Amino acid sequence: MENKTFTxxxxxENNVGLLNRISGIFLKRHINILSLNVSESEIENVSxxxxxxxxxxxxxxxxxxxxxxQIEVIKAFYHIDEETIFLENALFxxxxxxxxxxxxxxxxxxxxxxxxxxxxxxxxVISKSGQRxxxxxxxxxxxxxxxxxxxxxxxxxxxxxxxxxxxxxxELKQ
Amino acid sequence: MKISGAEAVIRCLLAEGVDLIYGYPGGAIMPVYDxxxxxxxxxxxxxxxxEQGATHAxxxxxxxTGKVGVAIATSGPGATNLVTGIADAQIDSTPMVCITxxxxxxxxxSDAFQETDIIGISTPVTKWNYQITEASEIPEIIxxxxxxxxxxxxxxxxxxxxxxxxxxxxxxxxAKCTSIRSYNPKPVLNIDKVKEAAEIINTAKKPFIxxxxxxxxxxxxxxxxxxxxxxxxxxxxxxxxxxxxxxDHPLNVGMVGMHGNYGPNVLxxxxxxxxxxxMRFDDRVxxxxxTYAKQAKVIHxxxxxxxxxxxxxxxxxxxxxxxxxxxxxxxxxxxxxxxxWHNTFKEKYEQELEAVINEELQPMKDGIxxxxxxxxxxxxxxxxxxxxSDVGQHQMFTCRYAKFNSTKSNVTSGGLGTMGFALxxxxxxxxxxxxxxVVAIIxxxxxxxxxxxxxxxxxxxxxxxxxxxxxxxxxxxxxxxxLFFDKRYASTEMINPNFIAIAEGYYIKAKxxxxxxxxxxxxxxxxxxxxxxxxxVMVEKExxxxxxxxxxxxxxxxxxx
Numbered sequence: 082m083e084n085k086t087f088t089x090x091x092x093x094e095n096n097v098g099l100l101n102r103i104s105g106i107f108l109k110r111h112i113n114i115l116s117l118n119v120s121e122s123e124i125e126n127v128s129x130x131x132x133x134x135x136x137x138x139x140x141x142x143x144x145x146x147x148x149x150x151q152i153e154v155i156k157a158f159y160h161i162d163e164e165t166i167f168l169e170n171a172l173f174x175x176x177x178x179x180x181x182x183x184x185x186x187x188x189x190x191x192x193x194x195x196x197x198x199x200x201x202x203x204x205x206v207i208s209k210s211g212q213r214x215x216x217x218x219x220x221x222x223x224x225x226x227x228x229x230x231x232x233x234x235x236x237x238x239x240x241x242x243x244x245x246x247x248x249x250x251x252e253l254k255q
Numbered sequence: 256m257k258i259s260g261a262e263a264v265i266r267c268l269l270a271e272g273v274d275l276i277y278g279y280p281g282g283a284i285m286p287v288y289d290x291x292x293x294x295x296x297x298x299x300x301x302x303x304x305x306e307q308g309a310t311h312a313x314x315x316x317x318x319x320t321g322k323v324g325v326a327i328a329t330s331g332p333g334a335t336n337l338v339t340g341i342a343d344a345q346i347d348s349t350p351m352v353c354i355t356x357x358x359x360x361x362x363x364x365s366d367a368f369q370e371t372d373i374i375g376i377s378t379p380v381t382k383w384n385y386q387i388t389e390a391s392e393i394p395e396i397i398x399x400x401x402x403x404x405x406x407x408x409x410x411x412x413x414x415x416x417x418x419x420x421x422x423x424x425x426x427x428x429x430a431k432c433t434s435i436r437s438y439n440p441k442p443v444l445n446i447d448k449v450k451e452a453a454e455i456i457n458t459a460k461k462p463f464i465x466x467x468x469x470x471x472x473x474x475x476x477x478x479x480x481x482x483x484x485x486x487x488x489x490x491x492x493x494x495x496x497x498x499x500x501x502x503d504h505p506l507n508v509g510m511v512g513m514h515g516n517y518g519p520n521v522l523x524x525x526x527x528x529x530x531x532x533x534m535r536f537d538d539r540v541x542x543x544x545x546t547y548a549k550q551a552k553v554i555h556x557x558x559x560x561x562x563x564x565x566x567x568x569x570x571x572x573x574x575x576x577x578x579x580x581x582x583x584x585x586x587x588x589x590x591x592x593x594x595x596w597h598n599t600f601k602e603k604y605e606q607e608l609e610a611v612i613n614e615e616l617q618p619m620k621d622g623i624x625x626x627x628x629x630x631x632x633x634x635x636x637x638x639x640x641x642x643x644s645d646v647g648q649h650q651m652f653t654c655r656y657a658k659f660n661s662t663k664s665n666v667t668s669g670g671l672g673t674m675g676f677a678l679x680x681x682x683x684x685x686x687x688x689x690x691x692x693v694v695a696i697i698x699x700x701x702x703x704x705x706x707x708x709x710x711x712x713x714x715x716x717x718x719x720x721x722x723x724x725x726x727x728x729x730x731x732x733x734x735x736x737x738l739f740f741d742k743r744y745a746s747t748e749m750i751n752p753n754f755i756a757i758a759e760g761y762y763i764k765a766k767x768x769x770x771x772x773x774x775x776x777x778x779x780x781x782x783x784x785x786x787x788x789x790x791x792v793m794v795e796k797e798x799x800x801x802x803x804x805x806x807x808x809x810x811x812x813x814x815x816x
Contacts, residue, residue, distance in 0.1 A: 094437050098374055098384070105379045146561030152383040152403055155437045 082137040086115075087159045088167060088238050089145060091130035092122055094153040103130065103154075106147050112136055116169070118235035127155065133236050160240055167238030171216045172198075173207040173223055174230035180205055183226055193219045204229060260390030261286035261421040264354065265294045267397035270429045273325050275316065275686060277301045277309035281329025282369060284356030286421035301686070301715055304707035306333050308679035310340020311705070314349045315683030318666045319641055319693075321474070323350040323404050324683060330356045331369030334415070335376065339673055341411045342380040346670030347495060348472060350409035352400045359419045360388045373415050382410030390423035394430070402432035407440025408559045409472060442560065444575035444583060452554045452571045453587035455528055461596045462488045463526035463551075465511055465519075465540075468495035468669075469533015469558060469577045476500065476662045478581035479532065483507075485585065487592040489600050491519035493534045495669045498659040502638065508600045512540045513804045514651040517611075518603030520802070520810040523548050525599075531555045533577045536566040537670065546809035556580050610815040611801045616656065622795030623771055625652040625724050631774050632694060632722070633658040635782040640692040641666060641684050645677035645701035648730035651800045653696045664691075675704030681719045682711055692720065692782065699725040699751050706757070712787050713761040720781050721763075721789045723754060726796045734799045758789035765789040 093099055100119065107114055115133040122129035134141065141159045149157040177200060179186055190197065195209035209219050216233060258266070264287050268276065278300060280288045291300050303309045306328040313324030324344075328337055334355040344351045358367040374386050383403045385396050393416070400412040456462055470479050476499050483490045483500070489508040490500065500507050509516030511523065520542075523529065529551040534540070541547045544566060555562075555569040556577055563572040573580045615626035629652050632640070638658035643666040644650040650667055659665060666684050668676040681695035702723050712719060733747040758765035764786060768777045774792065781788045804813045 097386075098378065101375060102378050109379060143561070143565050146563075146565065150559060150561045152435065152438045 082139055084135050084137055086133060086135050086162055087138075087141045088162070088165050088236065089130070089132040089134065089141065089148070089157060089159045090238070090240070090244075091132065091148055091157045092155040093128050093130065094155070095121075095126050095128045096153050099128075099151070099153050102151055103132075103148055106144055107134065110140065110144065112140070112144070116235035118237050120237075131235065131237055158240070158244065160238075164242065165238040165240050167236050168210050168212060169216060169236050170234040171209045171219070172230075172232050173209070173219070173228055174204050175207065175223065175226065175228060177201065177203055177205050179226050186223070186226060189219070189222050193222070195219060256427060257424045258427050259286065259290070259421065260393050260416070260423050260425060261290045263390065263393040263425060263427050264397065264416065264421070265290045265298060266427060267394055267429060268325065269294070269297055270431070271323070271397070271401045273298065273323070275299045275301065276325040276327055277303055277312040277683065278327030279303055279306050279309060279329070279333060281333045281356065283330035283358055283418050284327065284333070284354075284421075286418065287327065287354070287356065287416075301682070301711065303679065304710045305705065306336035307339050307675065308682075308705055308708045308711065310337050310344070310351065310353065311673075311676050311679035312683035312686075312711075313351050314340060314344050314347075314676075315643060315666055315680030316687040317349050317351055317683075318680070319663055319684035320687040321663060322687070323352055323401055325352050325354070327354045328356070329369065330358055330373070331371045333369075334371055334373035337413075338376060338380065341377055341413060343668050343671040343673045343676065344411040345380045345382065347668065348409050348468060349411065350404040351411040352404050353411060353413045355413065355415045356421070357386065357415045357417045360417045361419070363388075363417065373413065377413045380411070381413050384413040384415070386415040386417070387420050388417045390420045390425035393420065393425065394427065395432075398430065398432040399435065402435070403438070441576050442558065442574040444579050445573070446583060448571055448573045449580060449583045450587060452556075452573055453584055455552055455554060455571065456486065456488070456530065457587075457589045459528035461526045462486070462528040462530060462593070463519075463522060464488050464490040464530045464532060465493060465523075465534055466490055466496045466499055466532040467493040467534025468499075469556070470496055470499040471662055473533065473558070473577040475533070475578035475581050478578055478585065480504070481585055482581055482588065485590055486588050487590070487597075488530065489593070489597055491516070493537070493540055494654050494667065496534060497654055498662050498664040501661070502657070502659045509604070510654060513542070514655065514800050514802065516604070516655070517607040517802050517813060517815060518600040520804065520813045521603060522599060524550065524809070524811045526551050529553045531557070531567075532581070533557065535562045538566075541566060542804045542808055542810045542812075546811065607802065607815065615652075618795075620795060621771075622798075623768070623774060623792060624798055625649050625794050626656050627771075628722070628724060628774065628778075628792050628794065629653055629656040629696070631778045632782075634775075635778050636692060636694065640664070640694045641688060643667065643677045643681040643684055643693060643695045645695075645697040646672045646674045647698045647701060648726075648734065648798070648800050649696050649698045649724040651731075674701035677701065678705045678721065679708045679711070681721070682708060682715070682717055685717050685719045694720045694722060696722050696724065698730060699723055699727060699749055699754075700729045702754070709758060709761040709763060713763060716786070718785060718787050720784070720787070721758075722781075723789070723791045724794050725751065725754070725791055726794050726798070727751060728796060730798075731800070733797070737797070737799070739805070754789070754791050763787050763789050765791070767791040767793070769793045
């Protein structure tokens with residue numbers, strides 16, 4: 082069975098130690114987590130983990146089963162890229178003088194649909210949301226001018242189809 | 256009424272019906288021990304000699320009674336010493352609650368004396384764990400701990416309680432936990448799946464049942480027996496399923512797995528329908544998965560959704576508590592006898608009898624065999640004893656040859672294979688079932704891993720019978736070295752102490768048998784003893800356990816020699 086990129090979504094209680102318990106399941110199988118994002122979900126006090134891994138479908142099936150059986154996990158799913166809408170966020174910190182000295186930077190910002198979130202005397206910060214390739218292409222374009230700091234978030238995603246969990250979550254909402 | 260957190264811990268245990276716990280005191284758990292002193296008439300605490308012994312004793316208690324075993328220890332090394340037993344309980348689905356003391360909340364994370372992150376350490380080997388830092392949390396969390404440990408697929412839970420939470424006062428009230436919104440212990444039975452399963456079973460020509468510990472955990476022994484008798488389907492056990500059905504039942508065809516019986520293993524690859532009841536297709540059962548039961552339709556009755564399709568792809572999965580699913584299945588099953596199919600099992604058994612079993616149970620060699628010792632115990636126990644085995648060759652001989660009339664009678668470390676398990680587990684089993692005979696079967700290696708628990712036996716006067724099968728080797732590893740490493744016996748030879756003197760040092764009656772003619776009388780004396788008894792049997796040094804499926808081989812390639 083070939084390896085593929087899978088996005089695992091986990092709905093869980095918001096409890097201390099659960100991240101450790103979930104990441105341990107990947108550790109046990111010697112799988113590297115490519116990206117991890119944890120946030121509040123659409124339900125109060127319910128967290129949503131988005132975990133990206135590269136593995137076989139058989140293993141992701143087993144892993145999701147083992148995640149879901151953890152006491153504080155409400156439900157877990159996995160999807161391939163085609164089944165989700167996903168993006169990442171990146172911040173680029175660049176020296177302010179370049180904004181005026183290198184006019185090209187303004188074009189790059191415009192063409193990449195990124196935005197300047199802050200400008201100070203010494204530096205300005207560009208924010209870019211999108212798929213990995215778009216962020217990487219922006220990075221390559223800005224690199225020659227010198228990037229002071231770069232950071233990219235984990236993947237966030239929503240499924241295209243309705244999650245089986247919706248009705249369960251409705252109950253939890255009440 | 257305001258009481259201390261420590262007193263609340265005791266009151267919670269009493270509310271859960273606990274009357275016996277195993278443990279070892281220390282600094283961070285002293286407030287709870289102080290309350291144990293006050294409550295000693297209601298809650299009996301057994302002082303073990305090492306915290307690992309507390310977990311195995313709690314496991315032995317849980318496995319023999321079906322109730323939750325409880326172990327208690329202090330922070331730091333007390334807590335880390337519990338880990339082996341917790342891991343064992345996790346992989347063997349044993350309900351256990353462990354309580355550990357922890358340094359005060361203000362010291363957490365500061366590398367304080369005897370501080371260890373037991374929550375972090377125990378996370379991968381617990382069904383659930385939780386650190387209590389406020390006294391007011393105690394009742395709700397302990398109630399959850401017992402509910403989680405016992406419900407669904409059981410397992411170990413660890414509750415870590417900081418010292419301040421034990422000292423602080425709180426308003427006490429207790430309510431049992433009956434549900435947790437993120438936890439679904441019993442999947443709702445889908446009756447269509449049961450019908451689908453019944454149809455396949457009824458039209459099968461060569462169906463085969465493998466039953467595991469799920470039968471015992473859901474107390475579905477009567478349903479299993481009824482199913483087997485009505486359908487006439489040959490049934491084999493996994494090591495943890497052993498004793499769920501009487502061993503001499505005519506439809507019980509033996510054990511599957513690495514050292515299981517010849518027929519059940521070979522015929523796994525000839526059956527047309529494989530019915531797995533409360534078992535998880537462990538690699539020691541399946542051998543090479545690529546060649547495992549490929550010809551068969553697989554029906555998996557299972558409570559844990561994570562086990563379905565984990566190792567073996569199923570055609571029909573019936574997700575539910577086994578007692579419930581078998582009860583629904585029974586009326587749909589047609590009467591049958593599968594006579595010629597049974598005859599195939601009988602033929603295979605004859606082959607095994609000739610190649611392996613006869614020589615093991617009535618050896619021509621001078622040296623005593625492990626198998627004949629087990630057979631001698633059968634003669635005197637009449638199959639009524641609880642047998643607690645350790646890990647290694649003697650364990651395989653026990654599981655292959657011991658007779659059992661009733662359920663919850665085979666206590667052994669299956670999934671984790673923990674040497675040192677049996678002696679403390681036997682203590683727990685005997686305390687849980689005081690009216691039954693409990694015999695621990697241990698090798699000379701494993702015995703020395705938890706030998707200090709002889710002290711617990713002496714102090715509590717618990718009348719367990721201890722049999723050490725001494726071959727002066729770590730026998731199972733030696734067998735592998737002989738078969739797969741050209742007899743390079745690296746560090747498997749044991750130069751042993753005088754075990755009789757050690758047992759007698761603990762004032763335990765002891766006897767050593769070196770000759771076959773003395774075995775019968777010695778076993779008789781042991782079984783008749785009202786007190787604990789230590790029997791050392793010097794067995795043939797280089798005997799092997801057969802049949803055997805070499806690691807990675809197919810069940811069809813099981814070796815008879």
